[in-house]
Amino acid sequence: MPRYELALILKAMQRPETAAALRRTVETLMERGAVVRDLENLGERLLPYKMTKHNQRHSRGSYFLVDFYAAPSILNGLLDHLHRDVDVVRPTVLKKDEQVSTSTTTCCGAPQSKNKSSIFK
């Protein structure tokens, strides 16, 4: 099954409410047949720009990262559900690519500078 990553931004809430929201999200995932692999907390911080969601203006948010395995057919339904959740500010599902370092052979090197003697000064 392909691996996905859910970059979740939750509203800045108290700890029990955040825990409840996370629990709800993970349970939704598991109900739809996803296997949750990892849940990371990237902390609560100031959002890079103010976001408006569910008629509320958010300046702070808590960032979470959920790694999971899932069938591609559930993603639409899942995103729909997350958009409707009031506590979620911005949900995004990304595919996780297995980045093997294939760059050893194909990297062409730094572009040749004409006038500058060195780029790093």
Next chain:
Amino acid sequence: MLLVRRWQRLRPASNLRVDQGVRTASLESVQQQADDVLVKMENPYKQPQRGCILCNLNVDYKNTQFISPHSGRIYGRHLTGLCGRKQKEVSKAIKKAQALGFMPVTHKHPQFMKDPNICSTKRLE
């Protein structure tokens, strides 16, 4: 006996050929030398190809900082000094991070203002 000795003496002289056919002798000797010395091999003094600074690193949307601190615009290739593939990956990752809500769009995050200056922008004073 004397005749034999004369032949012997003449032979080395003929090999030298200093006076008459100097040019032809040198050409022949050069060709002989060329056959001996010119072995086909790669330039042994070739320096290993230098890659750009991000060559072997994995670019992720969670760790990109190649934007201007003032306007938040992504730096071009001539400023970052990255190779084609990496520049494309970095700009895509920046766009992704900005859309996801991980990175500011119009400016650079103050936390990263003190990073070492990789891009060759002249600071306007």
